[in-house]
Amino acid sequence: xxxxxxxxxxxxxxxxxxxxxxxxxxxxxxxxxxxxxxxxxxxxxxxxxxxxxxxxxxxxxxxxxxxxxxxxxxxxxxxxxxxxxxxxxxxxxxxxxxxxxxxxxxxxxxxxxxxxxxxxxxxxxxxxxxxxxxxxxxxxxxxxxxxxxxxxxxxxxxxxxxxxxxxxxxxxxxxxxxxxxxxxxxxxxxxxxxxxxxxxxxxxxxxxxxxxxxxxxxxxxxxxxxxxxxxxxxxxxxxxxxxxxxxxxxxxxxxxxxxxxxxxxxxxxxxxxxxxxxxxxxxxxxxxxxxxxxxxxxxxxxxxxxx
Numbered sequence: 001x002x003x004x005x006x007x008x009x010x011x012x013x014x015x016x017x018x019x020x021x022x023x024x025x026x027x028x029x030x031x032x033x034x035x036x037x038x039x040x041x042x043x044x045x046x047x048x049x050x051x052x053x054x055x056x057x058x059x060x061x062x063x064x065x066x067x068x069x070x071x072x073x074x075x076x077x078x079x080x081x082x083x084x085x086x087x088x089x090x091x092x093x094x095x096x097x098x099x100x101x102x103x104x105x106x107x108x109x110x111x112x113x114x115x116x117x118x119x120x121x122x123x124x125x126x127x128x129x130x131x132x133x134x135x136x137x138x139x140x141x142x143x144x145x146x147x148x149x150x151x152x153x154x155x156x157x158x159x160x161x162x163x164x165x166x167x168x169x170x171x172x173x174x175x176x177x178x179x180x181x182x183x184x185x186x187x188x189x190x191x192x193x194x195x196x197x198x199x200x201x202x203x204x205x206x207x208x209x210x211x212x213x214x215x216x217x218x219x220x221x222x223x224x225x226x227x228x229x230x231x232x233x234x235x236x237x238x239x240x241x242x243x244x245x246x247x248x249x250x251x252x253x254x255x256x257x258x259x260x261x262x263x264x265x266x267x268x269x270x271x272x273x274x275x276x277x278x279x280x281x282x283x284x285x286x287x288x289x290x291x292x293x294x295x296x297x298x299x300x301x302x303x304x305x306x307x
Contacts, residue, residue, distance in 0.1 A: 003305045004106055005039075006099040006117040007031055008047040014093075014121055015086035017076060021252065021289040022120065022134040030118050030285070033295045034302060042306070043112065050097035050142065057145040058138055058172060063129045067093065067136060079131035083121075093121055093136040100143035100284055101150075104237065107280040108151040114270075114281040114305045116242070116298075122286045124166030124241045125191060132168060133191060139284050140241045141172045144179050147237045154178060157235035157272075159226065160185070161218075161265060162243025162286045163253030165194030165206070169241065174200035180233045182226040184218060186211060186246070186255050205229045211254035215261050218246075222265060230272050238273050238281045240266075244288030244297035252289050259293075259300030266304035281305065 012024035034042070055064050070077060071090040078084055096119035103115035123140055125133030140158050147153035157180040158173075160166040165185040170193070173179040180203050185194050187208035194206045207221030230238075244262065246255040266283075273279045283301065288294035 002043070002112045003114045003116065003302065004043040004045045004103070004112040005034060006045045006047050006103055006115060006119070008095055008099070010088060010092045010095045011118070011120045013088035015076060015088070016084045022122070025291060026288065026294060027118050027120055027285070029291045029295050030298045033299050039302060045099070045102055045106065045115070047095055047099045048102060049091065049094035050101055054097060054101055054142050054146055055137060057149060058128060058141045060129045067131070079136065083131040083134055083136065089121070089136065096121060096123065096139050097137050097142045100139045100282065101146040103282040104143050104146045104151070107237070107282060108147065113279040114283070116283045116302050116305060117285060119285050122243070123284070124160055124162060124243070124286050125164070125168045127168040127171045133164065135168065138168050138172060140239050141169055143239050143282060143284065148178065153236040155180070155233055155235045156237050156239065157182070157230050157233055158239045158241060159269060160241035160243070160286070161246060161262070162241055163246040163250065163255055164190055164243070164287060166241055167191045167193040170194070170198065170200070170204055174204060177201050177203050179203060180230060180235065182229060183207065184209060184221045184226070186213070186253055189253065209255060212256060214256045218257055218261055219264065222268060227268060227272060234276045236277050238269055238277065240269065240281065240283040241286045242283045242301060243286030244294050247288065247290065247293035247297050249290040249293035250288065252287070259296040262297045263300040263304040266301050270304070
């Protein structure tokens with residue numbers, strides 16, 4: 001397997017208020033770990049900002065203009081109660097979406113089998129017209145539309161193992177049978193969506209995990225709900241909303257997973273990818289707010305992608 005990493009200094013320049021958990025150290029710590037063995041030989045992609053057409057394939061024109069026009073020349077402003085803009089935030093959000101689209105291009109052109117994008121701000125809470133939960137543009141949704149619009153993908157699967165349900169991604173695709181969305185998440189927990197009864201047009205699978213859930217419950221959700229549905233869906237591309245805040249150390253969640261659990265899930269998704277879509281997987285960083293747990297999990301995830 002050949003895996004490419006996407007990273008850029010702009011992601012550390014998206015500033016948030018002091019003490020905020022979605023901070024620049026999240027990406028810099030992962031980058032430092034992936035600069036060590038056994039990751040030093042991994043290819044590094046050149047990240048370019050998303051085109052406006054990529055953003056507007058998912059988000060409304062009004063919302064995209066609001067984000068652009070709200071970015072301050074100095075200081076920090078709010079888009080919603082916990083989502084912030086600083087002078088470089090709009091550029092960082094465009095670059096995050098651009099990395100996702102470039103990674104999609106890589107796997108469809110055969111340059112690489114898989115990609116991991118070390119990006120922020122995260123995306124899966126952002127809906128078509130609203131920022132939410134630290135998220136500005138929905139990177140996974142934009143990547144899915146890039147695959148369909150540019151490379152003719154007929155079916156794209158998004159798997160989200162963040163501890164929080166990706167309500168924005170679900171909302172964007174809940175009426176679209178060409179995109180599958182499968183999520184494991186803690187419930188009840190912000191944003192208080194993602195009930196198993198939320199099935200869209202048969203393209204949504206939600207696995208709700210109780211606080212304290214460990215490996216067994218996580219794997220059961222994958223094996224009995226998400227993986228069989230994905231197999232039937234037969235995707236042309238798998239996208240991963242790779243939030244690592246289901247790790248036992250994380251301060252914003254109550255699940256008890258480890259890096260080994262994310263490595264296991266990665267391997268199972270790679271089996272589906274090998275069967276249906278020539279191994280094509282693009283993984284996008286979402287949550288994960290304890291630095292030690294985040295780095296452990298991201299390294300385990302990328303190790304699995306490499307093998």
